[in-house]
Amino acid sequence: MVIRIKPKHLITGLAALPFAAVLFAWSGIFDVSASSGHWKITEWFLHFAMRSSVRTHALAVKAPDELPRHALKPAAGHFARGCAICHGAPGEPRSPAALRILPPPPDLAGIVDEWTDPQLFQIVKHGVKYTGMPAWPTQERDDEVWAMVAFLRELPGLDAERYRELAYGDAEPALGRAYGFEEALAECSRCHGRDGQAGGESVPVLAGQSETYLLASLSAYLEGSRPSGIMEIPARAVEPEFLPELARHFAAQPRIVPARTEDDSALHRRGETIARNGISQTRVPACLECHGRTERNPLYPNIAGQHENYIAGQLELFRDGMRGGTRYNHLMRNAAKNLTDGDIEALAAYFSRLQAPPENETP
């Protein structure tokens, strides 16, 4: 007997296919267990799809002229907190548990060279579907993602000692939840230092900061009103009851602004002029009226002696409307809206060399 396939059979078969697929899924015969692994061809196809997708989407990513290597410190801290648990780190091999993830997370030191900067950015910012690779905690801080890309570029050349210094500073490595004050303090001091004097050019100095401002900022990270993939994680890892204590601790530390030469450069003088008088043509208010007064609103932070790169980075975020913060942050977005790159450079030069104004906490 000869079976003749007519077009009508073909159409019926195609129409039945989705139902067959649902029936198959419902039956539970298909094995989703990670232990069973993928077929070779499935693995090849999934990787092929992933690489192609990253390559194509990265075409739209514009890399900065230079990777922000000054921000290695917070990126390393974040790597230790968020990435090393799966990917391992210099001196910290991947745990056997992580290796049983399907697909197993790669040891990054060996493979970052296979990707371009925009491709790494694409992966770090958006994550990868079906692999467990998460997106960056906020989609609004490309500067942080670029810092991570800069760190990933360093990774192949890092030995365990240098990695520990970058990632943990003077604190103990800690993973998980901070149940005690010392652990909570360690969450901060890994990047900011125990004395709040910071350990990198893009980490703010917390020493001598207004206590009210520190607490309000921690709350802003906690509530998501100050987006930051890096800061949201430690802010959430700490028991909320310790936040006021942490603010008090760092507010009480003395801020030491190293005396620097070349204070008389044209850039520094321009920064001082803007800080004192503002720029009336472009509606830039005088910075020091809020940040320089002894008797100021304690929610106006002390920015004297912050690192140059940190000040410049924050002003750029404010200008681009990406910097959240306390209920007062719209004031700064308004103030920074019309700053030019030159203004920002000058202000960063001026404030980073300014000795801290006396602190005030009178309510």
Add this chain to the structure above:
Amino acid sequence: MRPRQKLSAFGTLMRRFSPILTLPIVGCAGIQSTLEPAGEEARLVAILLWVMTGAGAVIWLGVVALLLYATGRRRKVHGERESARLILWGGAVFPAVALVLLLAYALWLMPGLRPFVQPADDAMRIEVTGKQFWWDVIYHLPEGGSVASANEIRLPVGERVELELKSSDVIHSFWIPALGGKMDMIPGRTNRLSLLAIKPGIFRAPCAEYCGTSHALMAFSAVAMEPDGFRQWLTERTQPSATVAEAGSALFLRHGCGACHTVAGTGAAGKVGPDLSHVGSRETIGAGILANTEENIARFIAEPDRIKPNSHMPPFDMLPEDDIRAIAAWLKGLQ
């Protein structure tokens, strides 16, 4: 008979609708009116308006009369020579003469052509800069020195003042309908306008060139004062307000208001927003849009973005309410 019927129908129409037709003119009365001039320039323009309207009405009546005459039933037809003469005199000579006269009169009124508008060397010079959406005002005193103010211009009656009109962002237009103007304020240029107030009073002056979202909410008060009163007022303005040291000033400084605003005597010297040294004594706040009361000042501090959309002042509704009230009370007290 047909024309007469039509006329009576038109007459009925006029009688019925004349109250409505006069409405637009009634709307021009008051503090923002060119028809109630209080300045020399506005007076001349008002006269020009009446002369033009009167002359226009006479000519119109003449033309209508001729039309009625022409359409009326006539036994005798005009001769060719008579018609040509009518066309020559009525159609060419009369309009030419009338128009030249009116034009000459109007040209003579143009400020740039009149010799007497050149202000004396010791005349008061007032620099006004249009900004989105307010007016920066600086009185340059003849004896040297200057007085800063905003959103209000005071002039002595009977003394010619020279206005230097500027803009720091987009094109605005300066116009005090009751006194004179208008003249555009153009970024990068200084336009000069000379005004002579002839009657005391308080007038409203709107921005007369679309300048952004809150253009319609940008105005100022022009106050024409007797010369003695004006001198005294100006002298008082060279000194900080007597109540400047009171409690509100600490709060004003504490919250950083001085980054944008100047208040003489406090050290606040911001140049982004209006000078507030004597803000309590101004006719309005928010550049001509709210009555100058403590409550309105507090409202403006808290939500300028709602009162004046797209204004550059950020809202301060996150300040403690008591602080807003105290600052508003202090500002109102700055007389």
